[in-house]
Amino acid sequence: MYKKEAPLPSIYVSLIPLLITGLALWVSIFVLDTQPHFALFLGATTAGICAYASGCSWEVIREGFKGAISRTIPALLILLIIGMLIGVWISSGIVPALMYFGFNVLTARWFLPLIFLFCGLMSLITGSSWTTIGTIGVAAVGVGEGLGIPVAMTAGAVVSGAFFGDKISPMSDSTNLTSSVLGVNLFDHIRHMLYTTVPAMVLSLIAFTILGFTVSEGGSMGDVSTYTESIQEHFNFTFWLFIPPLAVITLIFLKVPAIPCLITGLILGGVAILLFQGGSLEQLFETIHSGYVSNTGSQEIDALFSRGGMESMYNVVILALISLALGGIMDRTGMLHSIVLKLSRFVGTVGNLTVTVIFTSILINIFSANQYLAVILPGQMYEENYRNQRLKLKNLTRTLEAGGTLTAPLIPWNSSAVFVYSALGVSAGAYAPYAVFCWLTPLVAVVFAYANLSMERVPPRETEPEDQQ
Template identity: 40%
Template sequence: MEKRMTFGRAILPLIVMISVMLATIVVLKQGPHIPLIAGAVVAALVAWRSGYKWKEIEEGIYKGIRLALPAIIIIILIGLIIGSWIGGGIVATLILYGLQILTPAFFLVSITLICAIVSLAIGSSWSTMGTVGVAGMGIGLSMGIPAPMVAGAIISGSYFGDKMSPLSDTTNLAAGLTGTDLFVHIKHMWYTTIPGLLIALAVFWYLGRNFSSQETDTAGIAETAAVLRESFVISPFLLIIPLIVFVLVAKKVPAIPALVVGVLLGFLAQVFVQGSSVSDAVSALQSGYVIETGNVLVDELFNRGGLDNMMYTVSMVLAAMSFGGILEHTGMLRAMMNKILKVAKTSGSLVAATVLSAIGTNAACAEQYVSIVVPSRMYAQSYKDKLLQSKNLSRALEDGGTLTSVFFAWNTCGVFIFGTLGVSAFDYAPYAIFNFTVPILSIIYALTGFTITKMSTEEIAEVKREKIASAQARA
């Protein structure tokens, strides 16, 4: 059978998946696993009807899963980090000192900036959310600030650093795939990213006015602090552990060994500082830390972490990447993007289409990296044809791909955030101000031509030489 993938066929699995997802989550109040599997089944059937053999479809599934393996390892390690750092008293120390330093009225602004600085230094939003973010959730909830609002501030700050740091994998990926100098790419992102952060901070400042010290339950904060002191050994020396992890990552030690060091130090802190048995410390790594204080907030915050508690997240990643792998490997994603290219006639519409395609790929393929890789391959030649500098493409990929991955509950980033911060994408989405402001600004810039740069005379001449060489090679 001839392989023929039309736009109508390509879009069908995505429509089915999103429809089933909405019904399952909104109406049935269930998780996103089954809708993703349903979408993968429909995608496999469509691919088979389009001439693909099962071996090819199966290879697409495996390719998708292989792409997610580094993310799965990070997810598992973050589960171990949370369990060991709670057991080791590190999270309790961070929360207690945070309650003493931060004020409710400026907490959202402060935690956004703290996460932005840490993520900028280490280049990882996930590591920032899994460490500083976990403590920030505890501080914010202790102050009576709603969990979705706190999560939105943490996400906004974490993704600012992830997007702008020269150490970030997505930043290097976008620059590398488009042939853009790394620092030219970062500098070009200032125009959308800095205003996006300022808008987010202004909104968080406005929201924070509702949590002034006079209106906050100070008795509740004092009770939480007292319970933490009774339940854990609090020491400033415990802050050395997260500092070591951040320094390792900032020194370009790969994330996995750096996180392993963090797990080991947390384990040792639980045994030698908190006085737990080795058995309890191992249990915290396997099934999470367990504590019963009688304080509802503390019990909710600290009964978590561990390998077992991340298996829900890992299984969702596997289901999502199976679905996304079929879409990409069988040409469905390409068919959808080719349709978009027919509509994008002007330079501005091409850049806007790139941003929207990256967002769509996040929804369809459920993986942040794919949302950068696939559109970069699809649109690179179109940017050359319209004589646009590559930094326009690299910025559009990050504005649409890196940041919007958090808005889809089935995307690896949305899954990770739910497993780490305990808040679903549907709840924190309105408060992830930075993450949706930047793509909007990017589209506005594209349609108005603001900061969209054309190639220089030398670059245009190079493109012409490439076309001539290509034509000669084909001849």
């Protein structure tokens, strides 16, 4: 968080790291077709140099990236555990069993809307979009491919449902963070989000239903029997395979923290490998580290099942560390503060204020690749503007979720999008057009603001803190 320990950098100096980062990202991704890591590292280095030239000490700069990284260590550990869980749950037959069940129950026509709803329910229960994507999402991609659904559409439905459920879950870390930044009651925040998220959810459901009918009518059906026969041939099925996911869901219902829940699922999945799939301890350890490698002889099945492992998340973790360093330096040294202060001049009306908050959140998401920073910083910067217009702060927290959290998986180099790619094997550029809920919700929020719908105000002679009790 920015502390006035040195003169606030000018807007021109503050924009230099963003311009350098943007140019480097464009070259690395669209010209050289390489990973965005060095581009973000170059941006972080530039931010440090600009801050130092503006009068910030090395201690302040170091505290910027050190503090940002230290706050997200639990999230990085969860990433590594999810990577291990994916590999183990595939190798143990848990994911193949869910896929086999899906092949026998779901149809191509209704697959996309049902997966959207199911992922939403799973995220609502778990409070974690990433856990849903890394477990149910992996199985959904396999089922969709077997039914002839384009993998980008399936990934879009999974991401949309996972982030929808995450946003309205009282157990979500990002939802709790957003409300706590401004001292808004958690359940007031969630209830107020329903005004914009429910219309966006309904419209998304209609869109996925139309897409499902279009795909099925196009006659692009896969050979489902090939998938089911291959799964039956290479995995042993038993009722006990459903115990690990049920155990994880039960622990979450009991409000056990995410890391113990995931570790429980990992241990039970490892036991399933040894007991039901005839695996050895050596194979289990190798799967935990490097993921499951499928050797069925079918190129499609092998590409589908060969994934997971702690190693598969290294790329995401490294990207998160670098992006956090960039965002942390720019936050602590006041550069992001300077930029947002400049943007705050365009907030004369409620509609313009909402657009500015969403634009700022997206901007920070793009250049810092960190959704938490995209919520925290605009929340602090625009709080006074909302108070001046006597708008309840839950209007601001709702807008922050729409602009900061939901747009994160749409940005290819954002840690959320890189995680989706690591888990599902689909790039953000491919699934973003079909992640309907993620880009539709900010638009709905803007429409509601300009139409002055559900923009609750603080009554005269009443203060916002009293309202939040």
